Structure formats: structure tokens, C-alpha cells
Amino acid sequence: MASDAHFPPLSEIPESTSVKIDTSVPHSARVYDYWLGGKDNFEADRKVAEATRLASPGVVQGARDNRAFLGRAVRFLAEQGIRQFLDIGTGIPTQGNTHEVAQGAIPEAKVVYVDNDPIVMTHARALLRGTPEGKTSYIEADLRDPESILTHPNVLATLDFDEPIAIVIVGTLMFIKDEEDPFGIVKRYTDAVTPGSYLAISHVTADFEPEAVGASAKAYNTGPMAFTPRSGAEITRFFDGFELVEPGMVAVFDWQPDDDPTRATRIAGAYGAVGKKL
Structure with a gap:
């Protein structure tokens, strides 16, 4: 799939797909969208x-x-x-979405997106299209309610839990x-997943730069x-029953990195890891 996909702002999505959004309350997905240079954020975000x-x-x-x-x-998965x-x-769609990467490598790959922000799901349903061979589904649900996700009809119609599944929870668990x-x-x-499945997580940490991350948390947590x-030890607990793949639990930019000489100058504020279920 093309890597330069254009994702228009919410105002350009057909009215039939619009939802009521409380623009006065910030949401982590829209704050993240702003940091990534996106257009789907509001004053509160x-x-x-x-x-x-x-x-920070x-x-x-x-x-x-x-x-x-x-x-x-x-x-990698x-x-x-x-x-x-x-x-x-x-999160709000941008370049390099999960289905684009997965189906670019395996056209028949199946992906279910889950988020609890209506604007994310509006974009997903209106804009994200998978390959003809694969399948891409979207549900509005909260990570905190596993049963609502694992038993959702769209999930069960898309994923086969008797076969390996990659669970991807990137930049979310710190909330x-x-x-x-x-x-x-x-x-x-x-x-809920079979042995041979994988878990991919990234999570904010203060292990590397306590002052910078502490300042970031203080500013972010005022609303x-x-x-x-x-800590790394705490985040490792998410991988109980899994074997971490190389290079283990490291700063996100050090996990199987592409060639990038600027990595050495960056502030490390999050761990990234992938594990395989034993």
C-alpha cells in the first residue's frame, strides 16, 4: 500500500460518518495527533x-x-x-498504520483496531481500507474492559483465537x-491467545531521564x-509467560532500529519490547 496516504481532517469526512465529540475535554489520542503534526485535535488537546x-x-x-x-x-511480527x-x-490514523505495514508484507493479514475515542473510530471507518485478500475491522471500546473486546462480534468475525495473534498495545498502558x-x-x-502469539508494548518510563519525564508528567497530568x-521491571511484568525477542526491553528507538545516526542524541522516555507466548 502507498506510504504517502492522505488522511484529511475530520471536517472533510462525509457527514454520515461524523459523531458527537466533546471538544472541551482533552484526549490522549488527539494530544498524540498534535505532536505528530496531525490536524484532528482541539484547543483543549x-x-x-x-x-x-x-x-519537556x-x-x-x-x-x-x-x-x-x-x-x-x-x-517484525x-x-x-x-x-x-x-x-x-x-490512535488517530497517520502514515504507517498497523494494517498498512502488516498487509504490505502479508496481504491476507487481518487487523482489528480498538480505541475509545469516537474521532479515532470515525477516521478508521471512513478512511482505513485493507487489501482485498485481508480484513480490517474497527471497534469502539476501552482497553480496561477486555471482555467487551474479546467477545465483540467484529473481533470474533475477524480473528481466529485458535491461531497465533499479535496483541499490540503501543503508547497506551501508561494511561x-x-x-x-x-x-x-x-x-x-x-x-486469551494461543502459544506462539506475540505481545508488543511501548510504555513511558522515567528510568533513563527522570527529570525530563517527571516534568512532562507534571505538565500533562494537570487536567x-x-x-x-x-520502571523497566514493572513493564516486564506485562510479559509474564512470554519470551522477549532481541534486543529485549530497550528504549523504543533502540528496538531493532533502522540506520539512524541521530539515535545517540535523543532523550529516552519510553521502553519498547516484543515477546512471544511460550
Whole structure:
């Protein structure tokens, strides 16, 4: 598929696909969209995004590194022969979406996108089209409610849980509070897939740059949204029952990196890892 796909702003999507969106409340997907240079964000999102950027200028490059990690991880998974992907917390479409990378390598690959922001699903349904051989589905649901996702008719019609599935949760788990049991939530998903399946995660951490990440969290967490940086040891817990593939748990830009001499000068603010279920 073409890598220069054009994703118009919400105003250009046909009216029949529009949904009611509360523009006064920021959402993590739209803040991330702003950092990536997207158009589908509102004043409330931009205020949070700019406050965070001013507190920690590396956050914009961090968002780009996170997106690049997604592409490399999905490409790796496709190279392992994985043909099914459950992408939870997908975010607003941009270049290098999961189905584009997966179906570019395996045209018959099947992908389900999950997000709890109506604007994300509006874009997905209106714009994201897979290959004729494959299948791409979208559901509006919350990562915190595994049962609603794992039993959703669109998920069951798209994915075969008797065959390996790649669970992709990139840049999302830091928004799950400790009291919401993020480890138990992820375990529900990983318990549902067969051995030979994979889990790909990226997660904000303060292990590398505590001052920068602390400043970023302080600025970001002033509104209704909040994120929780976690240590490498904590993030490794998500991979219980999985074997990490090389190079293990590393800064997102160091995970099976493409040639990029600027990596050595970047601020590391997130871990990335991929594991195979034993």
C-alpha cells in the first residue's frame, strides 16, 4: 500500500460518518495527533500538548519514536508469519498504520483496531481500507474492559483465537492507573491467545531521564488526563509467560532500529519490547 496516504481532517469526512465529540475535554489520542503534526485535535488537546512540550521538549520526538517502533514491531511480527493483529489504543490514523505495514508484507493479514475515542473510530471507518485478500475491522471500546473486546462480534468475525495473534498495545498502558490493575488487564488479553502469539508494548518510563519525564508528567497530568511512568521491571511484568525477542526491553528507538545516526542524541522516555507466548 502507498506510504504517502492522505488522511484529511475530520471536517472533510462525509457527514454520515461524523459523531458527537466533546471538544472541551482533552484526549490522549488527539494530544498524540498534535505532536505528530496531525490536524484532528482541539484547543483543549493543544493546551495539554503544548504545556507538556514546553516542560519537556523531547516529548515530540518521543511521539515520533513511539510511532516508528510500532512500524518496526509490526514488520517484525509479519516476518515471523503472524497474520492476525489486535491493535488496542490505535490512535488517530497517520502514515504507517498497523494494517498498512502488516498487509504490505502479508496481504491476507487481518487487523482489528480498538480505541475509545469516537474521532479515532470515525477516521478508521471512513478512511482505513485493507487489501482485498485481508480484513480490517474497527471497534469502539476501552482497553480496561477486555471482555467487551474479546467477545465483540467484529473481533470474533475477524480473528481466529485458535491461531497465533499479535496483541499490540503501543503508547497506551501508561494511561491505566495502578488501582485499575493494568497487569491484570493485559493478562486477560494474553490468556486469551494461543502459544506462539506475540505481545508488543511501548510504555513511558522515567528510568533513563527522570527529570525530563517527571516534568512532562507534571505538565500533562494537570487536567483530566494523567499518565503513570513505570520502571523497566514493572513493564516486564506485562510479559509474564512470554519470551522477549532481541534486543529485549530497550528504549523504543533502540528496538531493532533502522540506520539512524541521530539515535545517540535523543532523550529516552519510553521502553519498547516484543515477546512471544511460550
